[in-house]
Structures are given as C-alpha cells and as structure tokens.
Amino acid sequence: MMDFTPEAKRKFDEYLLRMRVSMQGRRAVETTEVEQNVVEHVQAALAGVPSPVGPERLSEVLAQLGPPERWLPEDERPIWRRWADRFMTGPEDWRLAYISLALMVLAIVFVAVGGVLLVIPAYLVSRAYVEFLSDRGEPLGARKWLVLPPIVLLMVALGGAALFGPAGGFGAILSEVGLREFGWEWDSRADRMRIFTGMLSIATGTYWIVLSALFALLVRPFRALFQPLTANLRAGHAWALTAAGAIVAAFGATLLYLF
C-alpha cells in the first residue's frame, strides 16, 4: 500500500467515502469493486512519486478522476431515494443546500413571529456550503437556487441599510424644527421642501463619499461575506459610490444656492 502524508490520507479517505455514498442504491454497481479500482488507479498514477505522497500530488490524480457524484447518471435511482440520500448522507452531497432552503422557508412561514431571524443561520449554512464546494473545486450549478437566496437577501438588506439607513436619520434631524435650528427661514412650503431636500442631499452625498472610502478599505471582508455574488468586486468599484455621492451632494448644494 502506498504511503501518504496524514493530510493526503485524510483527503483520500474522504474521497473514498464520497465515492461509497454516491454509489449507494445504484443497481448493478458493486461499491467494493469500484473502490478497489479507484485505489489501484491512484497507486498506478502515483507510482514513481517519492513516499510519502502529499496532498498536492494526490489532488491532481483525484481531479482527473473527477467528483464521484458525477460518475453515474442521476436517473438510475428512484427520485425519493435521490432526495433522501442527498439529505441524509452528509455535507458532501446536497444536505447543506437543503438545510439552507428549509431555514429560508421557515423564515417566510414564521415571519410574523420573528422568523426573519432564521435568515441569519440560513445565510451561514449557505456561505459554508459555497466555501465547501469552492474547496472541492465544484461549481454551484443548479444548487445556486437553494443556496443563494439567503445570501442575496442579507446582502440587499445590509447594503440597503448601509446606503439609505443614515439618510433616514439625516431626514429626522433636518425636520422642520431642525432646519430652523440651523438658522434657515422660508416663506412657502415649496421653499421649505427645497431647503430640506438640499440639506438631506448634501448630508447623504457626503456620507456616501465617506462610505465609499470605507468600502475601498474593507473590500476584502465585504467580498468574503457575500461570496459568490461579490467575487468580482474590487476596491476600484468604490469610485461609483464616490461619484454618486458627489452628484447627490452637488445636487443638494445647487438647490440651496438657488434658494
């Protein structure tokens, strides 16, 4: 038997476990025979490699063999069996994806009694699953429909709150009483609206410019939080928010200048 480093051995054992799980319930396929062939294949492919074989060399051979879950067509097993297997046979299949979907469904069903909080564990499960597939070099494929909703929801909620939440706060501060405290006076309702909008735009625009600088500094953690949606996000994209902030602030300044 070939010698592996502990990490390579763990990787190989994990791969063989995935193989055994994916062969479960397949008619006319003997798991032990397939496993024996896979072990022989790996030994033959790594013949001549100095022992102990490390995870990198092993990974190359396993990548050539491909994911065991794809070795046989899906439709060989009854549909109930496929669903049950995916759910019961561990994270190497679709279990985490279904758990994430179940949490999202519960969040919607129990929204009236705080079920929305379940979006957070759903997000964590989805994010872990994305990372898991990434480690295995597998694309999300159709699983994106199960996994991405909590990530999208949380990204939109947090992104929306970060962009527009403070604008609401500025609006409250700049209410009619607040504007008078700033020393503004007006004759008509239209003038009041113009002052209010102008001040709010300047505050929001300035905030966006500051936020864009923060975003440029913290783009890495932000990108990691919402993978794979933010995979292509770069610090340079902060310029779009800077430009939007500058335009909004300039619009506000123009309104006040006209007044």
Next chain:
Amino acid sequence: MQMSDTFYDNWTTQLRKGLLELAILNTLGAGPLYGYDIVRRLGDVDSLVINEGTVYPILSRLRNEQYVESYIEESSSGPPRKYYRLTQRGREELRRMNSHWTSLHEAIGQLRKERAR
C-alpha cells in the same frame, strides 16, 4: 456562455456518456486490461473521458451483466491488479453494438450528404 455553447456542451456530454460503454468494450476487445490501463487508453481518445472515474462504475456494471469478467494477476511493479476481459456474451454484445454504431454513423453521413447537395 452562450446558449448555443450550453446546448453543444450538453449534447457532447450526453454523447460521451452514451458512447463510453461501447468504447470500454472495444478497448477490451484487444485483450485483457486492468482498470488504470483502460482509463489511459480511453484518455488517448480526444475528449471521450472527462472524469476518469466514470469508467469504474461502468466496468462494475458490465461485469455484473456478465459482458466482462475480472481476475487478479500479480504485478511486477506493485500490488496485484484486477484485470478485465470480455466474456463470450460480451463479444456478441460488442459485435451488435459496433454494428449499430456503424449503421448510425452511415445514416448521419447520408443525411449530411443530402444536406450538402
């Protein structure tokens, strides 16, 4: 990826899967081989095997259906190896499959000729 690329990729994937059994049986038609050797020979055929592991469940199924049989042979360069060879039933089935493949190939060729006219 364009839609036509997706269609083409799906089509070639299905075609490869459908032809793999025929390819394995033909590979064994030349004589007994062990698993890794079958994979290597199929790997030489351009874009026939994407995931090498797909060969092994097919070998197990072919053996269960008695188209091939296996035996263990000592190897000079390592542990004993599991060899596969065609059974009589496998040879007959391979003949039928090859004949069907030839008919299909000719039929498609005929259709292409007609289109070219």
